[in-house]
Amino acid sequence: MEEARERLQRAERVAVLTGAGVSAESGIPTFRGSGGLWEGFRPEELATPEAYARDPEKVWRWYAMRYAQVMQAKPNEAHRLLVELERAKERGFLLVTQNVDGLHARAGNRRLVELHGNITRARCERCGHRQPLPPPDDFTPPPICERCGGRMRPDVVWFGEFLDADHLAQAERAFMTADVALVVGTSAVVEPAASLGRIAKSAGAYLIEVNPEPTPLTPLADLSLRTSASEGLRAVWRQDG
Template identity: 60%
Template sequence: MTDLEHARQCLQAAHHVAVMTGAGISAESGIPTFRAAQTGHWARFKPEDLASPQAYWRDPETVWAWYAGRCREVRAAAPNPGHLALAALERRKRKAETDDAETGSFLLATQNVDGLHQRAGSRRLVELHGNLTRARCERCSVRQPLTETEPFTPPHCPACGAKMRPDVVWFGENLPPLALAQAEAAFAPAQVTLVIGTSSVVEPAASLALLTLDNGGTVIEINPEPTPLTPLASFSLPMSASRALPALLEGWQ
């Protein structure tokens, strides 16, 4: 039996599944990583000049323009077969919750900020690094989606009038406590955890799969390149997400 076949059996049998996704799955939809997107005019900026609270305080117009451009890139992209397979996996595990005597669970935690999982149909997910298609008030934390014609300067909060910012985690900021707590609560008891398209070096997200391993669960890594997680994973599939994920769901009843 191949690793893919064995991993498929483990995933199909699991009642508790947790998933972590990183930039690799969205790269297949044509969305560049933060640094890869720094071309042309933006190549002269350091990353922290575009993605830190200090940068936004000094020059909010420049930072907002950078994120407005990235937002347009995201809207032009479409979910790929990897995103769609994860949405299908969630639906199957949710159906199992009503069909089986034992209650199941599913959670997708993503480090991506593009919203492609939601557009693919994923519903049980947490965004560890926020979402660049939303704005958040700096004063009262009200959030609102950005429209197709988002302003070229930072908008003002509809509730309190303060300046809003991109709803993403910047350099020097902590992950949203609730999102991280939800992820930890899902990964620790998971019977199977999928880690997809992430370098497994950015903490604290990189340690979530270790919670599964520490509690005797199975970790399936999907990444064309080896990572620090590779020697620890139960199965490591050196494939793209758009190939591996549909293959893991192939033949399910």
């Protein structure tokens, strides 16, 4: 533990990947397991282009429910610790998240890549314009594009869709050049994000994993903590030493 803390304190370049486990402490369910977001649903029913084409109203109802849930949530200690880490490392820091809840940005992270999009925004099917959703109490889906009047879809990456190439390239560069890589609250099974930790390790980074359960990344990690996101980050990142 001491080595991990010292390496993180000394590191000039730090890359972080976060998953649903970070937001779980804010009351947002993870995707898998009992009580998860997919319990009782199949992803192809709600989170694919085909599902949206087949029944856009059903898909929007589910996303509107999730959006309302997300807006009730507040950033937790793990989010705040990652803001502290960004401020300490400045331009040597990048946070890459698989989460679509926007909590990292609300906590204050600015050097941030949202690989899978953001549930608090919509994207126009016609012109590609993005705009924030109105407050949940005022939101009646589907939203209409303020630019061209077209119907909008959730601004998230669905199963079967490609990630934004620029965002992915930015994430890969950060992990390839990191002195320390942190992978927090993710099962490390959803590609291509799951490969970022392996990229960092192959390039010589010190790899720290924080997750309550073992993952495919665990055998490669220099330190693997079986705990919550906030407890793990608190253990390896203490401003007071």
